[in-house]
Amino acid sequence: MKRWIKFPLIGLAAVLAAAAATLAFANHRSQSRMTRTVALPAYALALPEDAASIERGRYLYQSRGCTDCHGQDGAGRVFINDDGIGLRLAGPNISPGPGNVVAHYKGEDWERTLRHGVKPSGQPLLVMPSEDYARWTDADVAAVAAYVRQMPPKSGGPAVLQLPLPVRVMYGLGLMPDAAERIDHGLPPPQPVPEGVSLAHGQYVANSCLGCHGQLLSGGKIPGAPPDWPDAANLTPGAGSAMPRYASATEFRTMLRSGRRPDGSRVSIVMPFESLARMSDTDIDAAYLYLKSLPPRPVGR
Template identity: 25%
Template sequence: MLWLGVPRAQAQAQTPAPASADAQVIARGETLARAGDCIACHTIPGKQLFGGGRPMATPFGTLYSPNISSDKETGIGTWTADEFYRMLHEGRSKDGDLLYPAMPYASYTKVTRADSDAIYAYLMSTPPVHQPNRPHELRFPFNQRQLLLGWRTLFFRAGEYQPDPSQSVEWNRGAYLVQGLGHCTMCHTEINALGGNTKSKEFQGGLIPIQDWYAPSLTSNKEAGLGDWSIDDIVGLLHAGVSNRGAVYGPMAEVVYDSFQYLSEDDVRAVAVYLKALPGHTSEVSSEAPTTAMTEEKNRLAPLGKKIYDAQCAVCHADQGQGKLPNFPPLANNQSIQMTSSVNPIRMVLNGGYAPGTMKNPMPYGMPPFAQSLSDAEIAAVVTYIRTAWGNHGTPVTEKEVNTLRSATIF
């Protein structure tokens, strides 16, 4: 959760949530706030909960998340439940300012009033953090808030989620979480030049700007998405961070750590049911046959790539890329390895990483970084090998691609 409309002036104090707010409502609000991943944006790691100030790099400049603690001077302690709901539902701050869409109100508008009130009650129950909000650092003309009117015309439609009577209760619960609090389209849908989602490519995957990670397709496409995944595999990945089909790294590891591991298994299963039902699209997979140049490059790099793989990777991922479950994910028939974008496997080899430590997987195994021990040419060779060996249908990667990602932010 991230809203970025800092009030122009301090409003007169108003009555916050009653001190006698029902404990069950507060507990439900905490779970819903977890579903919305509020901590990820509004808490600097290692700092006080919901104190804000976390920098958010965007193609338009840097935004700083606001303080959403119960502090009455620098947080939202003087907000009413009505004002909080308007913020989620309409994308407007307490004083009516339009919010920058890094706060995903285009998704949060689907949240029901009852759930909004529960989140509000929870936030008002948290300790106040006295930390003034930091001004955003946006380039002109993106620092002109009135321009958001045009963005909203193109990309925002207010309205709570309306259940589909033709679908099951479980499917509708999953749809509500994915489309609303989960704001999954923020990463898993291609972002256009205006910073909005490309509707025709919803849930089909996309490169996360600035972060340089590729969020994979969530549709039922069998080659690019979740079509071959079982419900249990999806639940395992979201709840534990690992499953028989792979593990989460990068930004998604933070989502699982801060959000999904705290949801009930019924809710996570509902999300899986909904995702499995998303229609796949042929456009998600490249229909172009490998060119002669690609085949020659693959054949050139494969011997060196196999040599490095056998020496550095096979001990964990096995000689045929089948992995050693549950700790070391398979590389053979792994969509994240074969995607059109080679960003993720390159970054994993360069930077390594750990799956998140979760209640179901408290001591995750990690992958060591190879940025210091392998050259760009060697990393290009081994990534090309794992993208094209064992029946994988990826394309070769270049030294230039590797070199570009050497300086990418590590998550």
């Protein structure tokens, strides 16, 4: 074989072999990361049964994104199904019915799942957006658990987690962190703040935006999102911010409930409008006040 042909072929073969080895390693590593143990101390959490707590749990369940993955009835639902890339995700049944995954949950298990993104077994919950709930108070974590526990029983099954090879490779290489990696597990539980249109309550409400819009709320690529999803908007007053579109809390409230901007254009359907539309005026107005108070930051994490 001519030398000028032989050497490039040898180089190509080496590159292909290295690529195959990297893919194999990353795929194997993804399995290890999915089944790793996240060590957390048990956190005693009493689960209430009073009507006020259950009503608070109902409100949070319906307005903070729980229905997007688990459905209004808690039986679970498919929330991503992209046959083009082989990605299918479905939330599990968490109602008290047959096939539910929380039948033996105690208070500490609910706390670990919601705040830390970790199963009772210690393994990470890969698609649980616990970074949105990590700063919930004890009372709110317990209220959601109390509401779910008294739901009418529905039949369902475990979560569906069908990931295409590129996603497994990215996860295996650490390019796609799960919620348990993004959460600071050493932070103490937050203390309650009075509910009202205030900066303190607005910050508490805006914690539910962190999973998509980032810890600084400056938007950018959503971690773990399908490749065709748009970037999350910058919610600070910085360059590229979405907030100048909303001159008042009323306009901001209308957008969250209609999915449309003041000019009539539609906001990306990636936004969980099914849940956001159920937020109270107080929560929305407080969040608007807080977002308007943030220091300007450029788009991205």
